[in-house]
Amino acid sequence: MASTEPAYVAIAQRKQAELAAAIPTQWKLPAQFIPAGMLTPAESITEGPKQYGRVNVMEIPRTCGLLTSKELEITEKYDIRALVLAMTEGKLKAEDVVQGFCKRAAIAHQLTRCLTEPLFDRALHRARELDNHLQRTGRPVGPLHGLPVSVKDTFNIKGVDSSIGLSALAFKPASANSPLVDLLESLGAIIIAKTNVPQTLATLDSCNHLFGRTLNPLNRQWTAGGSTGGEGVLVAMRGTMVGFGTDIGGSIRVPAMCQGIYGFKPSNGRVPYGGQQSGQLSGKGRMALQAVAGPLARSVADLGAVMAEILPRAELFDEDCIPGYWPTPAPSVPVMLALPRNFTIGILKTDGLVTPLPPVARVIDEVAQLLRQTPGVEVVDITTPPAMSKCQGVTGRLMGVDDGSTMMDLIESMGESLIPWLQGRYGRGKALNVNQLAALHTQRSQLEKEMLKMWTLGVSRERRVDAIICPVAPHPVPQMDRYNAVGYTSSFVLLDYPAGTLPVRRFVESDLDIGQEMNSPELGSWDKANRKLWNEGTTDRRVYLDSPLSVQVVTPKQRDYELFQAMEIIDRAVQGRAATAKL
Template identity: 70%
Template sequence: MLSLAESITDAKQYQRVNVMDIPRTCGLLTNRELEITENWDVRGLLRVIAEGRYKTEEVVGAFCKRAAIAHQLTRCLTEPLFDRALKQARDLDLHFQRSGKPVGPLHGLPVTVKDSFNVKGVDSTTGIAHLAFQPATENSPVVDLLESLGAVVIAKTNVPQAVAALDTCNNLFGRTLNPLNRQLTVGGSTGGEGAVIAMRGSMAGIGTDIGGSIRVPAMCNEIYGFKPSIGRVPYRGQEGGHIPAKGRISLQFVAGPLARSVADLGALMEHIVPRAELFEEDCIPGRWQGEFPARLPGAQSRNVTIGVLRSDGLVEPLPPIARVLDEVAQTLRKTPGVEVVEIPVPPALAKCQGLAGRLMGIDGRLPLMDLIESTGEPLIPWLQSRMGRGRELTAAQLGELQAQRSAVEREVLKMWTLNSGVERRVDAIIHPVAPHPVPEIDRYNALGYTSSFVLLDYPAGSIPVRRFQESDLELGKHMDAPVLGSWDKANRLLWDEKTVDRRVYLDSPLSIQVITPKQHDYELFRAMEIIDRAVRVPPAKL
């Protein structure tokens, strides 16, 4: 007979629902549609479209069907744009038939965008009831940019209320569920993108990030996310209850891609970055190339130096997070052309999370709360204890915050030179995405591991490494390191066997974050290539 504890565990295991295979097995997609949606990366799909093997209309149609199936399983979409997308696809086919040439380098690529981006003729509610039934009058610049390259936007994807949570839930469209395990969070705020891309309902998507909103859903859905530096990807054209140009004076959101591989991230960024300055006033001139000391066949170059930053100094990573980071570090130490160094945690790093939070709230969140309260809409569970009315900062108070930010930036800058101050010694850093595994719904805890690198404006990406295994459970073993503070105490509740059944984490993805210095976005891409390739190669047999 099972004990009560065993019965509870069995019940929870029974509830662990993975829906990833349903699009393949449900019978709604033809073999041709399965081939289109499963057999290609971005460059491969673009190549076969350009060769005429697939018409754009059938490619877009296949992904629209798969996105619709993904939505029925996870509630990942807000605005299906299928009719609009199919018309664009037919226009692209007509152009190709007449000219024999694609419209642009992303000709026929089906993509999705986060709900906060405007698409003319449909809502951008950002999960706020007050903004429903107010269709946008023009596209966001990034939508225009994607379409100028030949991409086809097939849908907009779900976000948390006010794009303000790390769990995707709102009172208009409901909660987006994690297709890998519907007991766990899908992440936020770009959670709908995370789910639809994981389920291959889109080839790639564009999200936004200020507290981790690209990297967290990538972690939760076992895909890849790329938070660029400010000015690399057009961001303007967002809705959502903020004072005008808030980002210019506080903490600035950035836009960036999510995809199923590092190569797919690069396939978008190599065309977006050089053109971004033509579509938004504060985007900078850029080229998707640079000098990176990666060893290439026949080339002479120095080793790539990758630092290991094990903590943010505020929250201690839980054991499986510390373990997977160490595993990646050990793998890189065995990788030819790579040197691994330990990065002492800069004391100033622990200040970043608090500073980022205060800068996000410089307007007291008053315009946002006005919108939410105007319809009597309740706050979603994740926000109920985290968001409310505050006080607007004066210009003097804002200036003082920005002065503190500058001081933190100067201190943290030293970790790239290991205090030599003469030349850069560290090319990239690996770091946890979060100090805990993918948690249950509404239990995501620490923001500092992601929000700090928005404050510092360091490009950062997330890479899935492996799944959570039985050996990671350490049942009956507890953390004995001193508690660092309230955030650390809250984080440990996600490992305390009195407050969580650790078995809920089994088979969930474990990821790492890769970080490079400000404006070294191409170098981030190259570092992610090297690290991803290293962790994908199976260990040699002895």
């Protein structure tokens, strides 16, 4: 009798078996280290956060006994520059470094389902090649010699699937590398894995029928974010030194916020984006809204270390890149001491569309106060430009210029259903005609023009605001499938402003504001939905305890190095506060 199961079920089982087989037996976690209630990938699609319980698995790689003391030191002691230096000076072998990170990535996956394609064998083979080259010639293979990195599943690697969570694309290996993969390998970096994404790449919770739902290692009730959710988890759990994702609505910055790490969305053309699998109409980005690629890391310094090598070379690897400059090495003198005037940081408290919840507003104020106490920094309040509240609507319409049939054909061809969050939110539509598309871009141009005023003070256009701080989201890290109001991140893709996520502190008891509700007038449907994440009748606020609270840092178009500098200044102020608190 023929099976009545949809075709995707067998494909998913086969794909998950292939993934499990890529993890060596000696790297498998003993059962007692995997928390109770770990649902199967199929169950994880529909089961909600209550079924998972509040579990933090961040310490398990350190306590499970699978990592040797040397591997723990390799994966925890170094930043990028120090690790590469240790390898190029012969103090560490690339093979030992890569094995330590591969093993830690395998452990992270068993706890969170963050991987799609473990590339451990080929990574170790490449590490041995680098060790032999260094021993034979005395020269490293590039400035990132031996650096373990990972990439979002969308990036093509020759001979490896780019299934992006769709069974229709499984077991169809790529025929060529993405330009970013070629660039990373030319620099000496070693890609150890590809990581999980959401179905359609259009949600902020990384969940699909092929690999299941990626879990947040800090608390499995919270979303891990998307669409670069697997990368965010792997970076946070030290299963890689740096991860590379893409961002069109916040897909780098949101996972960074959810895991309490650092994310960097560059301007368009700074990091090679082409040669990816998106499941979308080819060329859509050129006529609608163009996503960008960028890194996630555990420090501002690590973001700078990889951008310093990628940005000046990007134009040689992909036609979508432009010439770029990044000082190497970065100046040791803090940027505010090198300027003829104070470094000016603006504080943008709201986008005018969704009012940030109290703990989000509070952390913005705290960072502003720290910066006011920082020599060489001037802090100014930015009045929300009227155009800001219009950006999210134009962004959303540009994302949906086609009829959605390319993605829906892939999903339906294997009998897949849309994951629960997408049901009623995604499907086939009607493509815009040329006149409608032109009208949208006319609106976009007008918004870009109006938003320029945000970077000047008063009537003079000579004095520029160097960077702006604003929320990443109008709420703390939410439970699965409850992320709301993407406008705080997507608007800066529309405007092509570089933007980064920077963690500040954890959500604490005093942030709960028990018994206090928001009394300001609701601004609209998005604002109403956001307040449900705080209203004590619809949300137990204690779910946010210990979650990371972050800020977003934004600079004007093509000011990518200035974004790095601004993040460095702000992070130094935040870390200084943290160090003082520990004394």
